[in-house]
Amino acid sequence: MSQETIFSKIIRREIPATIVYEDEEVLGFEDIAPKAPVHVLFIPKNVIIPTLDDLTAGQAPLVGKLALAAANYARQQGLAEDGYRIVMNCREHAGQTVFHIHMHLLAGAALGDFGV
Numbered sequence: 001m002s003q004e005t006i007f008s009k010i011i012r013r014e015i016p017a018t019i020v021y022e023d024e025e026v027l028g029f030e031d032i033a034p035k036a037p038v039h040v041l042f043i044p045k046n047v048i049i050p051t052l053d054d055l056t057a058g059q060a061p062l063v064g065k066l067a068l069a070a071a072n073y074a075r076q077q078g079l080a081e082d083g084y085r086i087v088m089n090c091r092e093h094a095g096q097t098v099f100h101i102h103m104h105l106l107a108g109a110a111l112g113d114f115g116v
């Protein structure tokens with residue numbers, strides 16, 4: 001059984017977040033502790049998938065939608081030409097702390113020193 005996380009409260013607007021992107025399936029909001037000048041998280045709105053390891057084949061298009069939302073946002077913000085980094089952490093060794101899959105978009109500087 002998938003458990004709710006803090007991200008469910010953000011989706012329901014029960015806690016504040018700076019939302020920068022939304023469509024029927026994806027929400028994008030600024031990370032509360034940014035690790036780069038631009039740090040946005042893209043998450044599925046309608047399903048809780050705890051980790052990438054829990055993703056089913058049927059749910060796989062959703063990850064493409066997260067990536068497309070991140071890429072479109074980066075382009076719209078003028079970040080695409082210089083480039084950006086997309087990260088998904090899976091479980092403890094990757095440092096995953098919120099168990100509702102999310103795609104980090106990091107941008108706004110040369111990212112050699114920036115990680116999540």
Ligand code: 5GP
Binds near residue numbers: 031041089095099
């Ligand atoms: P993870 O380490 O699981 O890949 O990434 C989780 C991210 O969620 C972290 O970068 C962390 O700063 C961010 N985060 C955790 N709690 C909140 C919150 O309440 N609001 C926002 N906007 N970001 C959060």
